[in-house]
Amino acid sequence: MSVLSLQGITKSYGGNAILKGVSLEAEAGEFIALVGPSGCGKSTLLRIVAGLDHGDAGEIVIGGKSVARMAAADRNVAMVFQSYALYPHLTAGQNIAVPLAMRRLSAAQRLPVVGNLLPGQKQLRSEIQRQVKEMALALKIDHLLDRKPGQMSGGQRQRVALARAMVRRPAVFLMDEPLSNLDANLRVHARGEIVDLHRRAGVPTLYVTHDQSEALSMADRVAVMIGGNLLQLAAPKEIYDNPSHIEVARFLGQPKINVLETRTDAAGIVRFGDLLLLADRGRAPDAPVQLTIRPEFVRFHPASTGRLTGRVERMEFLGSEVIVHARLDAIGDVVTAKSAPSEAAALSLGQPVDVEIMPDRAMLFDQQGARLQAEPVAIAASLEKIHG
């Protein structure tokens, strides 16, 4: 059963469509990363789920209840903000206690002096204190409870913000780039911590980020949003290996996927060097297509005798790997390969190379960017033989 369901959410600001009908289902305990370039509408979507902004159309269901018309406070969602948004005048402990106090104490009980005299509030307050302590211990910030946000480091503030969001056990947990204000070392460390916390709490989480490595490494499923559309929602490996749209393929992967413009012949076959691919089971004869191949499935061999040749133009040494860019002689496009340093040792700038593309890793997309099935022709031919 899905605990969070979004159906056809649209939103536009002054004629500018920011969200063009986004639908998404999250299962219990799932961690979904919403990833996309800046301005793709991912933060807007998160704010609409939180109730801080209202969509023009669409349905939001949390735990079986439609919440699209509910105020933010009634939706039982918690959010961690990019700037953490801690109350600067309250200590860490008071910050964490706020959501509990707002929910459990009545308006009269929250009054400064009078509230302390009302019956029952003492017990409630000590219960809240106990839970704050517990949460702080879980996040290892119990020594910070008396400090104000101004006296804490970025990493500490981020933990306090996490504690404040988790302490009331929300139905859905929303995070808006919570790691983007941390320095690089801390960020990698914090990733692991958030994943651990999520596993322990089991609250379904929507996590917005523009950092694809964060999305791929943390999430159970990754949703790629581009230009107001959710293009694909799948497990990290699936979305990386098997993108359904060329924009998804382009967005994920570092260095970027190679995209080569080419055409199918009359039989619907793409011929690219040694590569023979049957596009869309032969249903797309004589049409422009885009051939893509990830850099890790391209090899450059120092020679110039094959069907697809190029010249090394640039090499980037990254320690464990070397990124090699070569310009193809035939069409003038640059192809990037990710090679092991041992392989790259044989290459040098300006050197002629043979380009090898792994046929079962090449993907085809049509002009609109939709994925086309691509079968290496050798296999296709043998299949034909089997089926007579």
Add this chain to the structure above:
Amino acid sequence: MTPNAPSVARIARLTVLSLGALIFLAPYIFMVSTAGKAQSEIFSSSLSLIPQQWSYIENFSKALSRVSMGTLLFNGVIVCALIFVIQIVVAIPCAYAMAKLKFRAARTMMVLVMLGLLVPIHATALPIYVAFDRLSVLNSYAALVAPFSISVFAIFLFLQFFRAMPDELIHAARLDGMSEAGIVARVIVPNAWPAITAFAIFSVVAHWNDLFWPLIVVTNQDYATPPLGLLYFRAAEAGDDYGALMAATLIITLPLVTAFLLAQKRFVEGITMTGLKG
């Protein structure tokens, strides 16, 4: 040369600043000096800052006995406090709504606030006076306080301050379950102290020293504010007894000077509006 060594430029700067300070302080110093002089010395041809004969006690007792100084100060405190509290209660929610909420009339309201800044009290004094007269509320605290209860200047000042507050803070408060009124009371006000202090100084100084409006609506001594009281004192009691007059003035200005010195740091903070960063 070390950075701390007095350079020519530094000396010049300090000289100009000291001269400026002296010019601004001169009337006050002269007032302090005159408050301690006897009648004969004030009108003597020689001009000295230090009284030859110390008549402070005499002058102060005259100032305190001939005018009901207690009533004047009490009226001043009541009127200033009422004005300030009402202004804050009105202006903060208003500025919050204009800065952080989206509603249709927001632009119109902004224009109205700007227009309001341009209209001086002197333009509206007569109609308000007539209205108060018809309502028979002249000679009351209400007449002294009511025209200033909505301060467009306060709205404008807080608006600028609240705009600089991060939206995410307010979003977080909404998700934590606070109502809009709760946000104002629990998030906005506790973080707006520099602005509130700055405005408090502006408001209290203006209304403590105001002579124009009390002169119009108050004829009964029981409701006289300090400057109005001074006026009566000079006209009716003191005549040309400048020593006593200066002593009375000193008593009246002292609370403000003390208040400013106490709040000085916050006042400067509020003016520079660096209240909420990081």
